[in-house]
Amino acid sequence: MRAESAIICFDELFPVFLLDGHVSTESDLVSRAQGGDLGAFETLYRSHQGRIYGLCLRMVADPHRAEDLTQEAFIRAWEKLAQFRAESAFATWLHRLAVNVVLGDLRSRGRWSSQQVEIADSPALESAATPPRSTRKVDLERAIAELPPQARTVFVLFDVEGYRHGEIAQMTGISEGTSKAHLHRARRLLRKALSK
Amino acid sequence: MSCDRIRDLLDDLLAGELASEVSQEVQEHLGRCLSCRREFKELQELLQQTAELPTEIFPERDLWPEIEMRIASARWPAEQERARPEPSRPWWLYLAAAVLALAVFSVPLSRWWIGQSANEAQQARSQTQPVVLVAETTGSEADIARSQDGVLHARKDLLEMLERRRDEMDPEVLVVVEENMRLLDEAIGQLHLALEEDPGNRRLHLLLATRYQQEMNLVKRVIRV
Ligand SMILES: [Zn+2]
Numbered sequence: 001m002r003a004e005s006a007i008i009c010f011d012e013l014f015p016v017f018l019l020d021g022h023v024s025t026e027s028d029l030v031s032r033a034q035g036g037d038l039g040a041f042e043t044l045y046r047s048h049q050g051r052i053y054g055l056c057l058r059m060v061a062d063p064h065r066a067e068d069l070t071q072e073a074f075i076r077a078w079e080k081l082a083q084f085r086a087e088s089a090f091a092t093w094l095h096r097l098a099v100n101v102v103l104g105d106l107r108s109r110g111r112w113s114s115q116q117v118e119i120a121d122s123p124a125l126e127s128a129a130t131p132p133r134s135t136r137k138v139d140l141e142r143a144i145a146e147l148p149p150q151a152r153t154v155f156v157l158f159d160v161e162g163y164r165h166g167e168i169a170q171m172t173g174i175s176e177g178t179s180k181a182h183l184h185r186a187r188r189l190l191r192k193a194l195s196k
Numbered sequence: 197m198s199c200d201r202i203r204d205l206l207d208d209l210l211a212g213e214l215a216s217e218v219s220q221e222v223q224e225h226l227g228r229c230l231s232c233r234r235e236f237k238e239l240q241e242l243l244q245q246t247a248e249l250p251t252e253i254f255p256e257r258d259l260w261p262e263i264e265m266r267i268a269s270a271r272w273p274a275e276q277e278r279a280r281p282e283p284s285r286p287w288w289l290y291l292a293a294a295v296l297a298l299a300v301f302s303v304p305l306s307r308w309w310i311g312q313s314a315n316e317a318q319q320a321r322s323q324t325q326p327v328v329l330v331a332e333t334t335g336s337e338a339d340i341a342r343s344q345d346g347v348l349h350a351r352k353d354l355l356e357m358l359e360r361r362r363d364e365m366d367p368e369v370l371v372v373v374e375e376n377m378r379l380l381d382e383a384i385g386q387l388h389l390a391l392e393e394d395p396g397n398r399r400l401h402l403l404l405a406t407r408y409q410q411e412m413n414l415v416k417r418v419i420r421v
Contacts, residue, residue, distance in 0.1 A: 038264060042410070045260055050252025057253055067255050074263050079270075140245050159246045184207050191238045194245075 061145035073098035155186035
């Protein structure tokens, strides 16, 4: 059992793609995948899974859903691969597609609503972000996971992933002002959680 | 400006989005107000810590086999609609190969699947409709042949590397790797047999290339190339 998980868990980024016995660039792999080469697409998956899973995990704070969403994102990427144009970076294209998959999922679960601009802190959420005194050392990842969904989404997209408010507004359907308000709230809740 | 107002502007200050006179006012306030300054410092620390978060987190299990399976099975309806008068290969051969791809990282599951696919093979003989699991490749035969030579070459190098590092490896890991290699080799063997009878079949070539790639990915992961 241990041996199996040793292999399953052992994943890393291969900076050099070995395909057909030659060093391949990412754009070689993308063109081959666009031509229906599933092996090339698997290599792309292997090299991007960490970023995409990390994004999904931080956005939904649930490892199993993050796995499903990662799979969904790559399946969607395969389906839309013909629409990818080489002038943009594949990583950027894939990342944005994954964000949309996650946002779609949040919406379908009612965890994200563009109408919902209520950003007042509810006592329940405040206390959720405040860990019990016994675990004083709060890890940032955990504190992010405990943020309310909308604040977490905006924080992850803006502060972790580097999207701007304009882009977030476009992807989520909220206004830039609301995006800023969510970010402000997320940062405040995180500081509060981390200072305990 | 009140302390509350100043604190609301700290995000914009950090983003460099304040008009210069407002920015100056905020900074002057920070210079004389200890509590706002502490707030600002905390915010900077949070952003620093956030910037240090790893950009990659890896899932605890291999998500690829399911992705591959779903991509492949999405092709069924379209492929079935296309009339194929004479199936040149028994369809279960394709299924067996795809199933091995799914099961390649889970040995007990693979055994079960192999048993299943043998049963399915029996049932398959009465079926006339071919079920094809893999995308059509657009490459020419010459491209395919060239790519196979490359694959075989790379595979040989990797297997030699694996052999050299054998002694350094955890024996339990080695057992699982070898079992997975055996399963992949079995799938590869089946595909070669099928190709002998139908050398021009692109799907078989594509499946074969995918199996080789999986084998190489497995070895690369184990020997950490
Ligand atoms: Zn102040």
